[in-house]
Amino acid sequence: MITLTERQSLILKAIVRDYTEGGNPVGSKSLVQELPIKVSSATIRNEMAHLEALGLIVKTHLSSGRIPSIKGYRYYVDHILKPEKVDSKDLKVIQHSLGGEFHKIDEIVAQSADILSQLTSYTTFTLRPELKHSRLSGFRLVPLGNHQVMAILVTNNGDVENQTFTIPNDLTGDELEPVVRFIDDQLIGLPLQDVLAKLQQEIPLKLSHYLQNPDGFLDIFGSVLSKAASERFYVGGKLNLFDYTTKQNPQEMRSLYSLLDQTDNLANVIGSPGQHIQVRIGNEITNDLLKDYSLITATYDVDQHGQGIIAVLGPTAMPYSRTIGLMGAFQRELARKLLEYYRYFDE
């Protein structure tokens, strides 16, 4: 366990701030000027040597100024940083962007990713509150003409999932009506999670009372159901990557950029809802492509409706204090907005 003196802590803080803002290694002379302590550059050099021995700062070459190491950022984030209070202008942007009318939860969550990326100028990810606790509140099959039928599934939160199918030859619309009624009778009110479980077991059996060959229907129902219950992942500010990337080589840029389209991969990296705010720096992120970046994830809570995630990806040299402050505000505002939305439908 590392403990720093007041002065060492001040120096580390100044190095992190200067490097984050200016992008250049920080030398002892410039530190003397801005620090509120009156010592010579030689003293600062001694202290810096100490911080370096602890592994908190490193040189880019033998006689260069210092930059924070990953361990240094870590210490800064854990022990020094205080989340910045959100600017009232920024808060207004957040509130205004969430203030409009939305027709879907996913719209709100996707929009959040965009706004947060705008405010931070980094890349952001959002995950809606888990769907597995949502309950089935309706299922319909709407015939659309000779060959097609639309399956619609509604949850108690007002989430609507639909999909159009070409009707299997061995099914007619008339046959399906009692099946739909059966679904409505038996399954409405159950969490989607449970419905999915039953789909593997009881349902096929019971359906065989109504249909000779229930496979066609089960495919349709299963497909819409699992689409409705799947996690959904939104990415904002992809283009910002061009601004903060450390890669020069277009090939490396390409693989990094393409990672942003691989939602399952990203979802894995980000993980599940957990502690309030988590900061992962450099190689603490479990993906080699991101080992030069920092990832901040925050879990937001919508009471009994579950938890979701917002996350920001940026350079290791980022203004953590500001970013974390912004995310805190976003967390609160988003939770508030979603609660309002859920209440409207779940009455």
Next chain:
Amino acid sequence: MITLTERQSLILKAIVRDYTEGGNPVGSKSLVQELPIKVSSATIRNEMAHLEALGLIVKTHLSSGRIPSIKGYRYYVDHILKPEKVDSKDLKVIQHSLGGEFHKIDEIVAQSADILSQLTSYTTFTLRPELKHSRLSGFRLVPLGNHQVMAILVTNNGDVENQTFTIPNDLTGDELEPVVRFIDDQLIGLPLQDVLAKLQQEIPLKLSHYLQNPDGFLDIFGSVLSKAASERFYVGGKLNLFDYTTKQNPQEMRSLYSLLDQTDNLANVIGSPGQHIQVRIGNEITNDLLKDYSLITATYDVDQHGQGIIAVLGPTAMPYSRTIGLMGAFQRELARKLLEYYRYFDE
């Protein structure tokens, strides 16, 4: 009007090929070796000086080899190039990728963009056959619970468009039934184009017989209708841009990449269905960001169902012959597949 001798034409062709394949300016000595004519490098140099005087090739510096100018590519494409016969392996890829089962025309068209980008390793755009000739074949409003209703619009091609709305307070489901029946009676069979026109004129008048305040319903119907009638634009192989870009600067890369997300902007650049195959090179493209690239657009024809577009964006130094050959094959296969699809629904 430029006319070249046989030999000059051969030299230009060789310069285009070499530069396209190797990326380096082409000198007189290497040309001597590969050309099927027995002359010395000095003679080639004389001919090259002539081609340069005509503006077909340029030097990168005073004593460098030559590269084709835009005018040179133009001449090559117009007078020398022969579309390459498609490799049977490539043809199989195309046919296999279009052979699967699709539930929507847009899926086919989007998939096409992806496959073509894979085969060319460039960026591709596809536009589905114009929707304005499609006819309305059904409109439904499906109530989904306390507050929501889903509007579904079907066309004679099996295209389905749907949108979920929060019900305006002054509308109830019961009121809407006769309205929907009215829509079905009056408008089914008409081209979407005409329906859109009527929406501005007669329909609001007639609706006032059924509803006190028809605005809520008109919003819903209009919104789904215009969504159904809007052009849709697919982009494939965005990431390939990283491979063939000429930009070094991340900022320029960013603006170029962001152009790929601006579909209306792109649609403008690409234009409307027109001549069979059109090649635009460098500053012939009406967008400054693309002035170092080439854009090949091809119109495909699905009989009375209208025309669509496929397009490829790549470097000016691209293997035109191969690319155009591929696009020709794609044009045919896509038209065939779509015709089959339309026939299935429009019976």
Next chain:
DNA sequence: GTTAGCACTCCATTAAGTTAAGTGCTAAAA
């Protein structure tokens, strides 16, 4: 514990030199 002073290191920039590829031109050959 702090500081002045100094030798030392490394990056970044500039300048100069070298090589290889390619050109244009001239005068002779075909």
Next chain:
DNA sequence: TTTTAGCACTTAACTTAATGGAGTGCTAAC
């Protein structure tokens, strides 16, 4: 008239050397 050999010349790209500046570690004195 066309082609060719030969040569002087140009330029990019690379290598090497020189210089200045920022910053460090260490020592000895405060």
